[in-house]
Amino acid sequence: MSPAPSQLQWKISSWVMIFRTALEERLVYRGDFALGTLMRFLPIVTQIFLWFAVFDAIERKGDNTDGTIGGFSFQEIVAYYLLTMLGRAFSSMPGLASGIAKQIREGEIKRYLIQPIDLIGFLLINRIAHKFAYYVIAAGPFALVFFLCRHYFISGWPSLTTLFAFTLSLVMGFLIGFFLEASIGMIGFWFLEVSSLLFVYMLFSFFLSGHMFPLSLLPDSIEYFVTFLPLKYLAYFPAAIFLGKIPQEELLFELALEAIWLLFFIALCRVAYSRGVKRYSGYGG
Amino acid sequence: MTLKDLHPNYFKVFLTFAKNSLIRDMTFRTNFVLQCVSSVGWTLMNVGFYLILFQYTDSIGADSGWDRDKFFLFLATTWFINSIVQAFFMPNAEEFSELIRTGGLDFALLKPIDTQFLISFRKVDWSSLSNFAAGVVIAIISLRNLALRATSPMIPAWHEVILYIIFVFLGIIIMYSLMICLSATSVWLGRNQTLYNFWFYITNFSRYPMEMYDRGWGRPLYGIFTFIIPVLLVVNVPARILARPIDPRTTAEWFFVMWAFVAACGSLVISRWIFHRALSSYRSASS
Numbered sequence: 001m002s003p004a005p006s007q008l009q010w011k012i013s014s015w016v017m018i019f020r021t022a023l024e025e026r027l028v029y030r031g032d033f034a035l036g037t038l039m040r041f042l043p044i045v046t047q048i049f050l051w052f053a054v055f056d057a058i059e060r061k062g063d064n065t066d067g068t069i070g071g072f073s074f075q076e077i078v079a080y081y082l083l084t085m086l087g088r089a090f091s092s093m094p095g096l097a098s099g100i101a102k103q104i105r106e107g108e109i110k111r112y113l114i115q116p117i118d119l120i121g122f123l124l125i126n127r128i129a130h131k132f133a134y135y136v137i138a139a140g141p142f143a144l145v146f147f148l149c150r151h152y153f154i155s156g157w158p159s160l161t162t163l164f165a166f167t168l169s170l171v172m173g174f175l176i177g178f179f180l181e182a183s184i185g186m187i188g189f190w191f192l193e194v195s196s197l198l199f200v201y202m203l204f205s206f207f208l209s210g211h212m213f214p215l216s217l218l219p220d221s222i223e224y225f226v227t228f229l230p231l232k233y234l235a236y237f238p239a240a241i242f243l244g245k246i247p248q249e250e251l252l253f254e255l256a257l258e259a260i261w262l263l264f265f266i267a268l269c270r271v272a273y274s275r276g277v278k279r280y281s282g283y284g285g
Numbered sequence: 286m287t288l289k290d291l292h293p294n295y296f297k298v299f300l301t302f303a304k305n306s307l308i309r310d311m312t313f314r315t316n317f318v319l320q321c322v323s324s325v326g327w328t329l330m331n332v333g334f335y336l337i338l339f340q341y342t343d344s345i346g347a348d349s350g351w352d353r354d355k356f357f358l359f360l361a362t363t364w365f366i367n368s369i370v371q372a373f374f375m376p377n378a379e380e381f382s383e384l385i386r387t388g389g390l391d392f393a394l395l396k397p398i399d400t401q402f403l404i405s406f407r408k409v410d411w412s413s414l415s416n417f418a419a420g421v422v423i424a425i426i427s428l429r430n431l432a433l434r435a436t437s438p439m440i441p442a443w444h445e446v447i448l449y450i451i452f453v454f455l456g457i458i459i460m461y462s463l464m465i466c467l468s469a470t471s472v473w474l475g476r477n478q479t480l481y482n483f484w485f486y487i488t489n490f491s492r493y494p495m496e497m498y499d500r501g502w503g504r505p506l507y508g509i510f511t512f513i514i515p516v517l518l519v520v521n522v523p524a525r526i527l528a529r530p531i532d533p534r535t536t537a538e539w540f541f542v543m544w545a546f547v548a549a550c551g552s553l554v555i556s557r558w559i560f561h562r563a564l565s566s567y568r569s570a571s572s
Contacts, residue, residue, distance in 0.1 A: 039483065042489065046490055050493055054342045057349075058341065061342075203323060207330045219340070
């Protein structure tokens with residue numbers, strides 16, 4: 001009935017509306033936010049001292065001549081932890097999967113079946129707005145901490161190509177994080193209670209994403225399998241790019257691989273949603 | 286707030302609380318089992334991390350004496366203390382700030398029993414004790430390794446074991462006091478989500494041998510977390526008593542043992558004082 005351009009216009013204006021509402025909603029708690037962001041760096045203080053003690057012991061013993069662990073020097077490991085904070089700021093999706101599962105359980109999901117708004121699109125725009133608000137407020141604390149810790153970045157700024165690849169990996173990390181967690185939330189169509197499952201996923205992701213330590217520290221046989229998993233894109237991969245741990249000639253291939261994983265999770269999420277809606281039977285009021 | 290003529294049997298009351306919590310946990314049995322499984326999973330990941338770390342180094346810190354087996358005793362101590370704090374105090378501290386926010390504290394104040402006792406012990410999170418069991422396993426394995434190893438084998442003396450248990454208990458008291466102080470501040474601050482994060486981040490410091498902070502810009506942290514907010518003593522003092530990283534013991538070590546005793550008593554008194562200050566500035570909510 002309506003011509004295509006106006007339909008598109010309508011869609012865009014509703015997206016903009018969703019974005020603005022979500023943004024305003026977030027900016028209400030900015031004080032709490034900024035303080036919380038600074039505090040989140042506190043565990044890194046412990047990590048700095050722990051790794052100093054470890055490297056100190058290795059150096060004094062003197063049989064490890066190049067003074068690196070898994071290809072990382074002491075400064076690089078600290079820089080790595082700081083960079084994973086940045087990676088996690090993009091890829092972590094607090095409350096996404098549990099939110100979807102809750103909407104399914106309480107029947108709120110009916111809204112999206114009736115209204116001309118796509119659930120996944122709506123959540124994605126919401127999430128982008130939340131992240132955007134977060135970066136606006138967290139930029140200060142992040143800049144402060146990175147400035148104070150600048151001497152840990154021993155090789156200075158990486159090349160423009162690396163920076164570009166780094167940015168690309170952060171953006172794709174965000175999208176993989178989103179579609180991966182949304183897919184987990186869709187499990188709620190089959191099992192009503194997913195919170196324990198989610199907890200198990202969070203545990204694994206903390207370990208296998210490289211948030212706990214650089215994945216190259218793992219014993220070779222385990223590292224081989226872990227680097228096949230997509231979880232590394234949530235933290236390890238962007239940081240490794242920035243620190244030049246991914247050889248230039250493999251960079252394009254690795255990024256292409258990440259893009260394939262991203263497409264896989266988009267497809268998985270879509271399929272799970274359409275299958276789920278088919279078997280959905282509207283509990284609650 | 287207690288009535289002078291009524292003397293409740295605190296131990297019996299506590300047993301009732303513990304029983305009620307167990308009944309509640311057993312009602313949602315699958316959930317309980319999954320919680321245990323995930324906390325054991327968390328333990329395994331930590332153990333994995335430190336095993337990887339000790340692939341590359343012989344000890345944490347040069348000449349600190351914290352080699353693999355001794356550090357795992359340290360880790361087991363962390364696990365004992367944290368599991369007990371999480372099982373007995375964490376759920377209650379969370380509830381306390383919620384009671385203040387909703388005005389539900391009125392009901393607690395009316396009960397003929399010490400309010401701090403009621404607030405501190407009402408709930409028990411039994412599933413957190415699975416971490417205690419995990420700590421026992423870690424401790425047994427590392428004690429066995431220590432006793433059987435070729436270079437400098439070690440078996441703790443019986444008085445060390447007794448001192449260890451006492452100081453684990455004192456460490457729990459320090460943690461408990463800190464938690465009571467933090468949750469009591471919600472009377473003045475209202476919402477205190479950030480404060481809970483604060484608790485996690487502070488206790489994060491207690492997880493490693495304290496001497497590792499004693500250099501450069503770590504010194505102020507070392508001083509603050511030893512003498513003002515004594516979280517560094519919580520795990521370090523008992524773990525050093527049992528694991529004996531430096532043999533023979535130094536006088537500094539005995540000083541910290543004494544100080545941990547003083548600090549535990551002091552923080553208990555201070556936390557009770559803060560708790561009562563908080564109660565007297567409490568002005569209900571709603572209605």
